[in-house]
Amino acid sequence: MQSIKEIQDEIIDEFSMFEDWEERYQYMIDLGKDLPLIDEQFKTEDNIIKGCQSKVWVHAELKNNALEFTADSDAIITKGIIAILIRAFSNQHPKDIIEANTDFIDKIGLKEHLSPTRANGLVSMIKQIKMYAIAYQTQLS
């Protein structure tokens, strides 16, 4: 299994091939369009993170000591970034998720989307991912 760091490096590599913002954003939009990211039954009020601009749903399940995340958003660019975050953090051990950072988002030129003032729900989503990891880590130990 690839580590979070390895996956993040892979994502950075992929993004380095894009020549301009248009290619980068088109890729994210396509990611956002393609992926069914969450089971409809989990798109509940409990799982919602309300940003001022867009909404994010996030759900976590523990499978074989790894934490699986599914999520969604009503805005497609936000959803594209969610797809990238899920690729990096899903199916990993809670302990590794707690220790991982999100610097790779800066390196692929999407830093602005993780600004707290952006109010798209992503900052809270990352916080939520970490909270789930902490909660499940306590269960495992």
Added chain:
Amino acid sequence: MLDWKKIRADFPILNRKVNGKPLVYFDNAATSQTPKQVIDVIVDYYSNYNANIHRGVHSLSQEATDKYEAARHTIQHHFNAKHAYEIILTSGTTESINLVAHGFASLLEKDDEVIVSALEHHSNIVPWQMLCEKTGAILKVIPMNQNGELEMDSYSKLLSNKTKLVFVNHISNALGTINPIEKIIEQAHNVGAAVLIDGAQSCPHVKPDVQALNVDFYVASAHKMCGPTGVGMLYGKEEWLNKLPPYQGGGEMIDQVSFTKTTYAGLPHKFEAGTPNICGGIAFGAALNYMNAIGFNNIAAYEKELLDYGTKRLLEIEGLKIYGTSINKTSVISFNLKGIHPYDVGTLLDKMGIAVRTGHHCAQPIMDYYKIPGTIRASFAFYNTKAEIDTLIEGVKKAKMMLS
């Protein structure tokens, strides 16, 4: 004939690039840009006569006081208030509204009624909700129609001798609708209610005459009309300002202080506790002088041209819907692309150097009415051009292509 190109050159920020593209600034309804004439006044203040006002015997303080009070007179004349002391300088529209709401907390009784409109900004909803919670008064809402206009028949029915206050914005920030405030004020007065008009969105486009309107309170922010942020005004009729208790305690607002009793200063100082935004107040006056030199009739006519052109060009894009279609509106266009989230469009437009506002515009009840998460809002000012609108059109088309 005014030279709009020359006027545009007054705004240094319009020459900058954003994300490598020339800036197209269409977020004027959130904050306007500042001309060098106003920037010069700010630099001059801090370079030459920065001092605290109203209490120094020294020359700098005197100079600062004179300029600050001169700005108050400029504001008075601009809004045609009867007296300069009816102009309270505040930190902006929100503080002005809160000042009045705070004052009415001691005037309202249980079951009194307060009316707001469905078109309000959150800053003109929340203070009144808080006021009603505190006093037991009841908040009523004037409904809107599909065009984004207020239902005046419903308004007439809401009014009764229980109505004590009516709060309506002059122009809706989310949709640009110009509300029939003359009628709203007249009808409220017929039942003995006071009226506060929120002029945050109107003042960049029109020159309100508070005496002709016979309005009780009128509020505005400098930063929407070429002035700096953090300063605004409350106009209140003298009789109303005398009825309201002070808003905050502190320096400047007192007459005599002892530990047993404090007597308050007269108007306007009663409402101006502490050291005010001195430079901001002076720059506010300079901003009004700048806009008046261009002339509000000229500004309105030119912005109407931009609005008509922008509306026509945007509607050429298939699947684009405009929210707020009243014939009485200012140069604000709120729109969405079918099946596309406004946040996505705004994000891509920013990449192209185009600044628009996306989201609910602090007016969630309006978005709920249309059952949408928000809109993309392009708002034009007199320093914008048709060529910039063309850039917006190309940008929206490109965003649509990428997102579809």
